[in-house]
Amino acid sequence: MRDHSLDDPARLRERLDALDLLELGIFDDIAQRKVNILRTKFEAFNEAIYRELRQAIRQGAGAVALSAWSDGGGGDGIGFDEGYDYLDEIISGVLQLELPDDAAIEPPPDMVFYQPTPARHVFDLIRRLGLTEHDVLMDLGSGLGHVPLIASICSDATCVGIERERSYVDCFRRSAASLGLSRAACFQQDARDADFSTGTVFYLYTPFTGGVMRAVLDGLKREAGRRSIRVASYGPCTAVIADEPWLHSIDNVGHRAVALFGVRG
Numbered sequence: 001m002r003d004h005s006l007d008d009p010a011r012l013r014e015r016l017d018a019l020d021l022l023e024l025g026i027f028d029d030i031a032q033r034k035v036n037i038l039r040t041k042f043e044a045f046n047e048a049i050y051r052e053l054r055q056a057i058r059q060g061a062g063a064v065a066l067s068a069w070s071d072g073g074g075g076d077g078i079g080f081d082e083g084y085d086y087l088d089e090i091i092s093g094v095l096q097l098e099l100p101d102d103a104a105i106e107p108p109p110d111m112v113f114y115q116p117t118p119a120r121h122v123f124d125l126i127r128r129l130g131l132t133e134h135d136v137l138m139d140l141g142s143g144l145g146h147v148p149l150i151a152s153i154c155s156d157a158t159c160v161g162i163e164r165e166r167s168y169v170d171c172f173r174r175s176a177a178s179l180g181l182s183r184a185a186c187f188q189q190d191a192r193d194a195d196f197s198t199g200t201v202f203y204l205y206t207p208f209t210g211g212v213m214r215a216v217l218d219g220l221k222r223e224a225g226r227r228s229i230r231v232a233s234y235g236p237c238t239a240v241i242a243d244e245p246w247l248h249s250i251d252n253v254g255h256r257a258v259a260l261f262g263v264r265g
Helices: 009-024 029-058 062-070 086-095 119-129 146-154 166-179 210-224 237-242
Strands: 136-140 158-163 184-188 201-204 230-233 247-249 259-263
Touching: 009 029, 009 086, 029 062, 029 086, 029 166, 062 086, 062 119, 062 146, 086 119, 086 146, 119 146, 119 230, 119 259, 136 146, 146 158, 146 166, 146 184, 158 166, 166 184, 210 237, 230 237, 237 247, 237 259
Parallel strands: 136 158, 136 201, 158 184, 201 230
Antiparallel strands: 230 259, 247 259
16 A cells, blocks of 8 residues: 555655656556656645745745745755755746756857756855845846746845846746746846846856956946945856955855855955
């Protein structure tokens, strides 16, 4: 007799783990039919939770609803790696972002193939930033927009994505509209041409390198000469940003998580 404990709605994480194992298995025809039935059942349970979370977000209670799953992150601490875990599956089910067909197109020089920031790092960053209604978070090279969308759900800040690929921007806007996120916006433009004047926090997950990165950092430096800003980064670009003499590490997390920088006085 099958163990029905995974039918408990609260065991979403365990069901996701089980679905991963079922994907890896090789079964005969009879067993495969049973696996397909089980997979369909688990996916239906999970989709019911995603619907509840989306409804909570539309009602303005998304931060509390997501905290039940995001508190504790991905397990034993935050590690510097690009691996994804159950939180990414949950966020995918909630945001309903579909990677466009052109996602594998070779990026222009100094641009980088798109990867979303692992969700555990996004939640960790939001907690550390302590965003308020006076903040404007700008994700430079935002891709599908995981960071500004999650930050808009979990904080009172205005959250903006800057993304050059039209199909990514369209995905962002559909998700924001379906969830009623009035403080989330995405603009289709090159980060070198973006207006940084309203931003208080700027996030980069190594969206570009070389001359493009240099131009963007120079633009941020000009903003830092006018007012106080913070810069957050993840991935290889962190080493480049850490070498900027006008910035200093705020909490010295090193490569443990998203790095956070402030402007030197």
